[in-house]
Amino acid sequence: MRKAVSRIRLQRLTRRFGSVTAVDAVSLDVADGEFLVLLGPSGCGKSTLLRMIAGLLAPTEGRVLLGDADITDVPPRRRDLAMVFQSYALYPHLSVARNIGFPLRARGWSRAAIREKVAEVAAALDLTELLDRRPRELSGGQRQRVALGRALVRDPGAFLMDEPLSNLDAALRAGTRAEISALHKRLGATVVYVTHDQVEAMTMATRIALLDKGRLEQVGTPAEVYDEPASVFVARFLGSPAMNLIDATVAATAAGLAARAREVELPLGIDAETPERPVVLGVRPEHLAIAGQGAEGGIRAVVEAVENLGSEEVAHCRAGEARVSVRGPRPLGLRDGDRVRLTARPEHLHLFDADSGRRLAWRPAPVTTPA
Amino acid sequence: MDETAPVGERGGIARRAGGHIMLGLLGLLCVFPIYWLYATSLRAPQDVYELSVLPWPLSLDSYADAMAKNDVAGMLLNTAIVAVLSALGQLLIGLLAAYAFAAWRFPLQRPLYLLFVGTWLVPFQATMLPNYALLGQLGLLETLAGVIIPTLCSTLGVLLLREHLMSFPKELLDAARMDGRSAWGILWTVVVPTLRPVLAALGILLAITAWNEYFWPAMVLQRSNAVIQLGLRSFMGTEGNDWGPLMATAGLACLPVFALYLFLQRHIVNAFVRSGLK
Ligand SMILES: Nc1ncnc2c1ncn2[C@@H]1O[C@H](COP(=O)(O)OP(=O)(O)OP(=O)(O)O)[C@@H](O)[C@H]1O
Ligand SMILES: [Mg+2]
Numbered sequence: 001m002r003k004a005v006s007r008i009r010l011q012r013l014t015r016r017f018g019s020v021t022a023v024d025a026v027s028l029d030v031a032d033g034e035f036l037v038l039l040g041p042s043g044c045g046k047s048t049l050l051r052m053i054a055g056l057l058a059p060t061e062g063r064v065l066l067g068d069a070d071i072t073d074v075p076p077r078r079r080d081l082a083m084v085f086q087s088y089a090l091y092p093h094l095s096v097a098r099n100i101g102f103p104l105r106a107r108g109w110s111r112a113a114i115r116e117k118v119a120e121v122a123a124a125l126d127l128t129e130l131l132d133r134r135p136r137e138l139s140g141g142q143r144q145r146v147a148l149g150r151a152l153v154r155d156p157g158a159f160l161m162d163e164p165l166s167n168l169d170a171a172l173r174a175g176t177r178a179e180i181s182a183l184h185k186r187l188g189a190t191v192v193y194v195t196h197d198q199v200e201a202m203t204m205a206t207r208i209a210l211l212d213k214g215r216l217e218q219v220g221t222p223a224e225v226y227d228e229p230a231s232v233f234v235a236r237f238l239g240s241p242a243m244n245l246i247d248a249t250v251a252a253t254a255a256g257l258a259a260r261a262r263e264v265e266l267p268l269g270i271d272a273e274t275p276e277r278p279v280v281l282g283v284r285p286e287h288l289a290i291a292g293q294g295a296e297g298g299i300r301a302v303v304e305a306v307e308n309l310g311s312e313e314v315a316h317c318r319a320g321e322a323r324v325s326v327r328g329p330r331p332l333g334l335r336d337g338d339r340v341r342l343t344a345r346p347e348h349l350h351l352f353d354a355d356s357g358r359r360l361a362w363r364p365a366p367v368t369t370p371a
Numbered sequence: 372m373d374e375t376a377p378v379g380e381r382g383g384i385a386r387r388a389g390g391h392i393m394l395g396l397l398g399l400l401c402v403f404p405i406y407w408l409y410a411t412s413l414r415a416p417q418d419v420y421e422l423s424v425l426p427w428p429l430s431l432d433s434y435a436d437a438m439a440k441n442d443v444a445g446m447l448l449n450t451a452i453v454a455v456l457s458a459l460g461q462l463l464i465g466l467l468a469a470y471a472f473a474a475w476r477f478p479l480q481r482p483l484y485l486l487f488v489g490t491w492l493v494p495f496q497a498t499m500l501p502n503y504a505l506l507g508q509l510g511l512l513e514t515l516a517g518v519i520i521p522t523l524c525s526t527l528g529v530l531l532l533r534e535h536l537m538s539f540p541k542e543l544l545d546a547a548r549m550d551g552r553s554a555w556g557i558l559w560t561v562v563v564p565t566l567r568p569v570l571a572a573l574g575i576l577l578a579i580t581a582w583n584e585y586f587w588p589a590m591v592l593q594r595s596n597a598v599i600q601l602g603l604r605s606f607m608g609t610e611g612n613d614w615g616p617l618m619a620t621a622g623l624a625c626l627p628v629f630a631l632y633l634f635l636q637r638h639i640v641n642a643f644v645r646s647g648l649k
Contacts, residue, residue: 056545077551089546093564106551106560150550 006067006080006157006190007032008053013062015048022048024214025062030158035184035191037201040211041237046194047162049211053192054160055079066157077106082151084161088143090135090150097122097131100149107154121149141172148180158190165200177203198238202226210234228350232357235282235350241314243350244288246322248281250274250351257362259349262320263300269346270362279360282350285314285327288342290334298343299324303334317342405625412618419614433615434623440606443620446599450582451627453515453598457522458578462570465528470558472529473536474544484533491526495587503590517591518598522581528573535569536562575635579628599624 008030015023023045030036038046051057053064055076063072071079082103090099098105100121101114109117122128125145135143144164151159164180165173181204184191195201201208202222210217210225210233218230229235235243248261256271259281266281291298301317301324313330316323317340326332326342334340351360414421415430437443471477472484502521503512511517539562547557563570585600596602599620606617 051545054545054549056548076548077553081549083546083549085542085546087540087542089540089542091543091546091561091565093567102547102560103550106547106556150546154550 007065008158008190008192009063009065010049010053011063011065013049013052013064014060015045015052015057016060021214023052023059026211026214026216028209028216028219030190030192032190033188035181035193035204035206037205037208038192038194038211039198039201039208039237040196040217042196044211045214046196046211048214050083050160050162050192050194054081054083080157082154082156082159084147084151084159084164086163086166088135088147088164088167090143090146092135094134095131096127096133096135096138096146099135099146100127100153102150103154117153121153124152125149140168141176144168144176148183152183156189158192161191161193163195164193165195166197173200180204198240202238210237212237228359229282230359232280232282232352235352239284241285241325241327243282243284244322244324245352246281246283246319246324247354248279249276250279251276258297259351261322264319264322265297266299266344266349267297267346268349268351268362272362272364278354280352280354280357282352283344283348285325287344287348288324288326289344290326290328290332291341291343298341301340301342303336303338303340305336306332306334315340408618408625409622411614412622414615416615433619436613437606437616437619437623440616441596441602441620443599443602443623446596446602447623447627449515450598450600450624453518453584453588454578454582457519457581458574460519460523461525461528461577462574464524465532465573466558466563466570468529469532469536470562473533473539474541474562475554488526488530491530499587499590506591511591513592513594515597518584518588522584522587525577528577531573532566532569535566539565571635575631579631582624582628 008028010026010028010030012025012027013023014021014025026049028036038049040046048057052059055064055071055074059072063070065071066079066081091102094102097115097118101118104114104117118131119128122131125148127142127145127149130138130142130146135146138146144167147164151161161180165176168176177200184204193200193204205222207219207221208225209219212233218225218234220228220230225234226238229238229243232245236245246259246261246264248259248264250257250259250268252258252273253265253267255267257268257274259266259268259279261281264281266283288299299319301319303315303317305316307314307316308330311330312327313332313334315326315332315334317326318324319342324342326334326340352358353360410424410426411419412433413429413431414426414433415428416432416436418426418430419433468487472480472487498521506512506517506521509517511520543561543565544557547561552560583600588598588601589604592598592601596605603617603620603624606613606620
């Protein structure tokens with residue numbers, strides 16, 4: 001039983017706390033059935049944004065729309081949104097059954113109807129055995145499922161989740177991640193999910209919205225934000241180890257355009273002329289290949305340390321002023337102090353504006369005919 | 372030796388025994404006056420000045436005497452009414468005020484709270500006469516309502532409950548709002564049940580205070596001995612005190628307090644220990 005319209009639209013949503021702008025003019029369109037992950041470092045305004053969608057916090061400016069209705073001034077209890085909190089926020093004085101049934105009781109459902117619905121949700125979440133326990137008698141993972149059940153029981157228009165997995169240990173987190181994804185697929189519900197964990201974002205999201213200091217940096221599918229980061233911030237935030245970022249200059253060479261820095265010369269695969277300009281050159285550690293010593297160009301680096309990740313190895317190197325890491329299957333065949341030459345295919349190179357940090361794309365100048 | 376004692380905490384037997392003896396003596400010192408009160412009330416009227424530790428022969432004459440001279444049962448009932456209504460009123464008002472101060476935002480919240488706390492510093496003696504005059508104008512002198520109403524707003528209750536509510540997890544209130552409760556609904560379905568131990572402890576404390584109050588009832592109820600603490604004064608005269616019935620009445624007056632305390636002692640201690648730790 002799905003509701004037709006649970007599309008959420010945010011229009012220039014802003015929240016200031018005194019002089020701090022926690023959320024800065026965020027506009028975002030969450031389609032019906034989408035799993036949107038709000039991702040960003042601690043303090044970037046994720047929770048603030050989510051709480052404004054929930055109605056727990058009034059925006060300083062901007063609108064929130066659910067379906068076609070403007071709900072900016074509608075109190076939370078009339079928004080048809082369910083929320084899962086980081087601390088789970090289970091009512092300590094109520095049994096699991098009554099915790100799950102709480103939203104229904106608040107809406108005046110009959111006892112029998114509540115019992116039936118709670119039993120159904122509990123069965124789906126494997127909580128049937130625990131219905132008579134109090135929250136303090138549950139493990140972290142069980143509490144998390146009860147919190148999920150309390151959100152599910154209402155069949156809400158959309159789910160809001162604020163770091164629901166951050167209190168679980170690594171193994172449980174991976175399992176629950178899969179469970180929530182499966183739940184989303186089964187219900188086809190709209191989910192707005194807050195996390196600072198890039199693995200959660202990459203694995204669960206249909207789209208990721210990256211926030212930095214209250215501003216929306218990029219919105220896109222996991223592949224889009226990973227393969228074509230819109231800014232230096234996004235490039236640095238996603239990926240482990242992070243993308244190599246080198247201050248460089250784009251200049252014309254005999255073989256077309258190339259990005260250059262001390263000990264670095266990487267061809268961009270563009271046969272054109274352009275005035276020299278400073279850029280930030282980005283290349284992911286897994287896209288660097290170790291080349292033979294004889295050839296020309298590439299990154300000439302000295303290995304400083306090699307990290308063993310089990311199936312892979314990461315070599316941390318120095319090239320001029322820049323630090324560069326290389327990632328590849330184990331063994332890489334590198335040792336501390338080795339001199340290596342690293343190359344990358346032009347399509348794997350990212351260029352960002354040195355001042356604004358925004359992504360640069362090559363667009364051939366249009367042939368202008370004088371009017 | 373105690374196998375569960377932390378390393379380095381296994382004091383010598385002598386030292387630990389010494390500690391226990393010390394505590395035991397202090398305990399006796401505290402309990403002795405109360406024991407003496409009951410001992411005296413149980414002596415026969417002619418033995419009231421005896422100094423023997425055990426009252427013998429036992430006699431209930433003092434109790435009978437007290438009941439005959441005063442309507443002790445009526446007094447106990449009146450006192451209970453005053454204590455219960457006063458405690459409930461203070462709890463309710465304290466709860467509402469503390470909830471507003473702790474869980475919601477409104478203009479001038481901080482100055483209002485400080486002003487409110489400030490009233491705690493105004494001594495009883497300063498408000499006593501204006502209150503008395505006001506009760507006179509309202510025609511409430513010589514009534515139990517006159518005893519109860521001026522006590523209803525307790526700064527202590529508001530302070531204590533606000534502290535507890537401040538450490539109350541805010542996400543719980545948010546969750547209840549998302550789950551469809553209004554502010555009023557949240558108070559009764561989430562806040563009150565969670566604060567039950569604290570409310571019980573505070574209620575008992577307030578009830579015992581109201582029960583033991585002497586001065587204010589004595590002012591309002593000048594012509595009657597409607598509450599038990601006033602009843603005591605009828606056995607104190609210029610030509611000496613009538614110790615037997617006095618002690619018997621006092622003993623009866625203490626019983627409900629002891630009962631409450633014994634019954635709910637764990638609650639009280641828990642609530643205050645927790646409020647201290649948080
Ligand atoms: N009630 C408040 N009063 C003042 N400042 C606040 C308040 N709530 C949040 N902030 C500020 O707004 C900014 C964003 O906070 P927010 O809680 O949204 O971050 P977050 O992205 O959820 O971080 P985390 O991952 O640590 O939970 C922070 O700088 C924070 O200090
Ligand atoms: Mg947060």
